[in-house]
Amino acid sequence: MTPAEFREAGHALxxxxxxxxxxxxxxxxxxxxxxxxxxxxxxxxxxxxxDSFSSLMxxxxxxxxxxxxxxxxPMHYGWFPSNASLASxxxxxxxxxxxxxxxxxxxxxxxxxxxxxxxxxxxxLTGLSEQWRGTIHDTxxxxxxTAMILARERASDFSKNGNGxxxxxxxxxxxxxxxxxxxxAKAVQLAGxxxxxxxYIDEDPYTRxxxxxxxxxxxxxxxxxxxxPAGIVCSVGATGTTAMDPVAEIAAIANxxxxxxxxDAAMAxxxxxxxxxxxxxxxxxxxxxxxxxPHKWMGTILDTAxxxxxxxxxxxxxxxxxxAYLQSSADGQVIQYRDWGIPLGRRFRALxxxxxxxxxxxxxxxxxxxxxxxxxxxxxxRVETEKDWQVLAPVPLQTVCIRHEPxxxxxxxxxxxxxxAHTLEWVGRINDSGQAFLSPxxxxxxxxxxxxxxxxxxxxxHVEQLWDLIQASV
Amino acid sequence: MTPAEFREAGHALxxxxxxxxxxxxxxxxxxxxxxxxxxxxxxxxxxxxxDSFSSLMxxxxxxxxxxxxxxxxPMHYGWFPSNASLASxxxxxxxxxxxxxxxxxxxxxxxxxxxxxxxxxxxxLTGLSEQWRGTIHDTxxxxxxTAMILARERASDFSKNGNGxxxxxxxxxxxxxxxxxxxxAKAVQLAGxxxxxxxYIDEDPYTRxxxxxxxxxxxxxxxxxxxxPAGIVCSVGATGTTAMDPVAEIAAIANxxxxxxxxDAAMAxxxxxxxxxxxxxxxxxxxxxxxxxPHKWMGTILDTAxxxxxxxxxxxxxxxxxxAYLQSSADGQVIQYRDWGIPLGRRFRALxxxxxxxxxxxxxxxxxxxxxxxxxxxxxxRVETEKDWQVLAPVPLQTVCIRHEPxxxxxxxxxxxxxxAHTLEWVGRINDSGQAFLSPxxxxxxxxxxxxxxxxxxxxxHVEQLWDLIQASV
Numbered sequence: 001m002t003p004a005e006f007r008e009a010g011h012a013l014x015x016x017x018x019x020x021x022x023x024x025x026x027x028x029x030x031x032x033x034x035x036x037x038x039x040x041x042x043x044x045x046x047x048x049x050x051d052s053f054s055s056l057m058x059x060x061x062x063x064x065x066x067x068x069x070x071x072x073x074p075m076h077y078g079w080f081p082s083n084a085s086l087a088s089x090x091x092x093x094x095x096x097x098x099x100x101x102x103x104x105x106x107x108x109x110x111x112x113x114x115x116x117x118x119x120x121x122x123x124x125l126t127g128l129s130e131q132w133r134g135t136i137h138d139t140x141x142x143x144x145x146t147a148m149i150l151a152r153e154r155a156s157d158f159s160k161n162g163n164g165x166x167x168x169x170x171x172x173x174x175x176x177x178x179x180x181x182x183x184x185a186k187a188v189q190l191a192g193x194x195x196x197x198x199x200y201i202d203e204d205p206y207t208r209x210x211x212x213x214x215x216x217x218x219x220x221x222x223x224x225x226x227x228x229p230a231g232i233v234c235s236v237g238a239t240g241t242t243a244m245d246p247v248a249e250i251a252a253i254a255n256x257x258x259x260x261x262x263x264d265a266a267m268a269x270x271x272x273x274x275x276x277x278x279x280x281x282x283x284x285x286x287x288x289x290x291x292x293x294p295h296k297w298m299g300t301i302l303d304t305a306x307x308x309x310x311x312x313x314x315x316x317x318x319x320x321x322x323x324a325y326l327q328s329s330a331d332g333q334v335i336q337y338r339d340w341g342i343p344l345g346r347r348f349r350a351l352x353x354x355x356x357x358x359x360x361x362x363x364x365x366x367x368x369x370x371x372x373x374x375x376x377x378x379x380x381x382r383v384e385t386e387k388d389w390q391v392l393a394p395v396p397l398q399t400v401c402i403r404h405e406p407x408x409x410x411x412x413x414x415x416x417x418x419x420x421a422h423t424l425e426w427v428g429r430i431n432d433s434g435q436a437f438l439s440p441x442x443x444x445x446x447x448x449x450x451x452x453x454x455x456x457x458x459x460x461x462h463v464e465q466l467w468d469l470i471q472a473s474v
Numbered sequence: 475m476t477p478a479e480f481r482e483a484g485h486a487l488x489x490x491x492x493x494x495x496x497x498x499x500x501x502x503x504x505x506x507x508x509x510x511x512x513x514x515x516x517x518x519x520x521x522x523x524x525d526s527f528s529s530l531m532x533x534x535x536x537x538x539x540x541x542x543x544x545x546x547x548p549m550h551y552g553w554f555p556s557n558a559s560l561a562s563x564x565x566x567x568x569x570x571x572x573x574x575x576x577x578x579x580x581x582x583x584x585x586x587x588x589x590x591x592x593x594x595x596x597x598x599l600t601g602l603s604e605q606w607r608g609t610i611h612d613t614x615x616x617x618x619x620t621a622m623i624l625a626r627e628r629a630s631d632f633s634k635n636g637n638g639x640x641x642x643x644x645x646x647x648x649x650x651x652x653x654x655x656x657x658x659a660k661a662v663q664l665a666g667x668x669x670x671x672x673x674y675i676d677e678d679p680y681t682r683x684x685x686x687x688x689x690x691x692x693x694x695x696x697x698x699x700x701x702x703p704a705g706i707v708c709s710v711g712a713t714g715t716t717a718m719d720p721v722a723e724i725a726a727i728a729n730x731x732x733x734x735x736x737x738d739a740a741m742a743x744x745x746x747x748x749x750x751x752x753x754x755x756x757x758x759x760x761x762x763x764x765x766x767x768p769h770k771w772m773g774t775i776l777d778t779a780x781x782x783x784x785x786x787x788x789x790x791x792x793x794x795x796x797x798a799y800l801q802s803s804a805d806g807q808v809i810q811y812r813d814w815g816i817p818l819g820r821r822f823r824a825l826x827x828x829x830x831x832x833x834x835x836x837x838x839x840x841x842x843x844x845x846x847x848x849x850x851x852x853x854x855x856r857v858e859t860e861k862d863w864q865v866l867a868p869v870p871l872q873t874v875c876i877r878h879e880p881x882x883x884x885x886x887x888x889x890x891x892x893x894x895a896h897t898l899e900w901v902g903r904i905n906d907s908g909q910a911f912l913s914p915x916x917x918x919x920x921x922x923x924x925x926x927x928x929x930x931x932x933x934x935x936h937v938e939q940l941w942d943l944i945q946a947s948v
Binding site for chain 1: 481527540552560633638810818
């Protein structure tokens with residue numbers, strides 16, 4: 001395709017995207033397709049000759065769009081917000097159009113250095129001190145795998161350079177809680193520790209926060225057994241109920257025992273753009289690594305996961321390779337991001353953060369976050385004051401965990417499997433309707449419903465609509 | 475930013491990109507900036523208020539563009555081609571514009587199912603049998619880490635679910651060659667095997683292909699020592715000289731000993747789109763995993779790395795987690811790509827492959843690849859027939875490894891450090907000039923120059939220009 005052909009098709013595509021975005025509120029929130037339906041609408045065999053752009057766009061419209069769950073829909077309250085602000089989309093388009101290659105500083109100095117700049121801007125905007133250096137990963141899951149490998153190597157005296165993890169005589173242990181995101185257990189497993197070496201520390205029964213005393217005890221027990229405490233993953237805004245582990249107390253314990261402390265603030269990191277919320281990760285300065293996702297609530301389009309460390313020498317020692325064909329005279333004077341993560345090659349991801357910050361402005365982003373926090377408190381109050389409804393966990397951010405617990409047939413409050421069936425029924429009815437989307441999730445083995453507020457387009461009016469819809473559904 | 479504002483800015487951006495692409499041939503190939511120059515052109519502190527789109531675009535033009543090494547330039551012959559075809563850029567723009575979220579089938583059924591469709595199309599287009607199932611990773615490096623973890627878990631009876639790699643009494647061993655990409659050693663280290671458990675098997679001194687007999691011997695030696703052979707990485711088109719390990723013979727050995735065989739065809743995978751080149755990976759059907767990068771020579775914009783396995787049950791058993799908040803009624807009927815790789819969330823990457831195949835058409839892609847293969851042979855012949863010039867390795871694909879070996883001051887052919895200095899001098903002169911870009915690389919401890927042909931815009935005329943330029947530079 002020539003630049004001239006691209007120009008023509010590109011204009012049509014921009015209009016199509018703008019139209020698509022304008023009409024999202026009229027779409028069902030959750031895709032209304034059956035498993036396999038989208039796949040079967042495509043030919044099983046690859047196209048043998050080129051197609052026209054207009055025919056391709058018709059397929060995009062007719063085959064793909066119906067298969068999209070509209071996470072940009074103002075009535076989407078599922079999982080966590082996954083905003084893709086149009087300002088950041090422009091940055092992403094610029095990245096695609098430039099067609100750069102990030103395998104070394106030399107392959108695109110601007111790609112490396114703008115990433116340096118925006119990671120440092122984000123550091124300042126979240127109140128982290130100058131000791132932190134950041135990079136952009138695809139997801140917090142990948143950042144966590146990296147953190148677990150950094151922990152493993154510190155605790156094993158760089159076993160990777162010798163005979164590997166197998167050469168370490170005593171088991172290496174990682175600590176977290178049952179509230180931690182599923183990617184934590186996955187990271188521990190992928191890094192080779194083994195699931196049995198992941199300790200789920202007791203939590204406060206209401207706040208679901210890790211109990212530091214229980215952590216200390218577990219570490220003492222492991223030390224007594226000759227094990228090596230290697231890593232702690234502390235959740236700031238855990239997925240289920242946005243539980244907040246007490247970072248300062250955990251960091252003190254981690255430092256006492258020289259254990260790598262990774263702070264997973266995938267969701268709550270956005271709140272750190274608001275100075276009045278930074279107490280939620282107080283103590284973070286004493287951690288070893290921090291990850292959070294601007295591609296969630298803040299709204300820099302996926303994939304934008306920030307990963308900060310204090311000890312970049314350790315990071316590079318663990319993650320670096322230095323093949324001859326990538327050596328250059330700039331070595332030693334510049335960052336080689338290939339030595340800061342798993343993949344060798346990277347896209348120019350910094351552009352979407354730069355565009356987002358520059359075009360929307362931090363003031364507007366902060367105002368939106370505060371709006372969502374207010375809406376969550378408003379919603380919590382509604383649920384709390386309504387008969388038969390329960391708010392099941394504190395609401396430190398924008399997610400409210402609720403359950404409808406009406407009397408059962410015997411007049412007693414519904415419990416057990418009856419309650420589970422009731423919960424899944426009413427939330428299923430809403431999700432099936434396409435009018436809104438909510439995530440059911442398990443808490444203490446029972447289903448509850450997470451109302452996660454924070455789509456860019458979600459205003460108070462939409463939250464009011466949701467509450468009406470929920471009440472009508474039970 | 476509203477859709478209306480996006481529409482206006484988007485049109486301007488499309489024109490800017492089309493202009494940028496049109497004018498690439500007038501740019502220096504390698505960025506002419508000093509380390510830190512781009513970074514220092516940005517404010518050290520984050521923007522406090524929103525900027526206008528036109529001011530941002532001026533910064534993009536004036537600060538970012540000079541810091542780009544133009545890998546889309548027709549005179550770029552460095553590393554490997556990293557084509558970003560404009561057809562695939564349109565697909566990428568569509569992906570950004572849609573703002574979808576891939577954390578489960580339910581979060582965007584179309585994202586999952588179109589990925590299924592295009593991975594299967596690519597399977598057919600490269601002649602792989604129906605036993606293979608594919609997914610898109612960011613890079614072949616990440617695919618290799620995944621393959622090494624799959625190998626580790628098969629050889630350790632899923633130690634990840636128990637006490638981890640440390641609980642396995644005998645060392646697990648991986649085999650490759652010194653020609654293998656640096657990401658192979660990195661993957662072995664990250665997966666916890668330890669560098670000492672990576673065996674570099676002897677190569678043919680001219681073709682640099684792994685010697686199957688030497689592999690057999692190494693495995694026998696490890697077995698005799700009580701070690702556990704766990705993985706083999708076979709390179710099809712290794713980075714240095716595009717060496718081709720003999721897949722069929724290696725696969726026979728792997729199967730005999732039940733060792734996971736990963737085929738790294740990051741570069742050469744594109745050639746498998748040409749039926750007449752598929753003999754280069756003959757035997758691939760007996761491997762366990764295969765990775766290759768359409769984002770290299772084929773030209774589907776980064777990040778598009780295909781990863782195929784035969785045993786998806788093993789893949790899912792190793793990589794899956796199933797958190798409550800992501801469970802849905804579709805489970806078991808659909809693919810959950812989060813269980814096929816490291817990250818939980820993914821972009822709608824399939825769109826760029828779909829757009830690329832549909833808009834450019836496979837015929838045109840094949841014709842371009844054949845053009846490059848012809849150009850490489852033409853170039854090889856020129857070098858071979860010119861006095862004092864050497865072609866240092868076979869040219870099975872599009873990369874020609876060359877050296878100028880003139881007589882030294884004593885009249886004898888230049889060798890050793892004199893030769894190294896001469897090589898780095900002439901290639902440095904070309905790279906500094908901005909007229910073309912070539913990668914120097916080490917072969918047997920001495921510098922040589924890789925001429926990697928295959929940028930979308932590189933025609934015979936450009937290759938002729940390069941040869942003139944090279945001859946004038948020595």
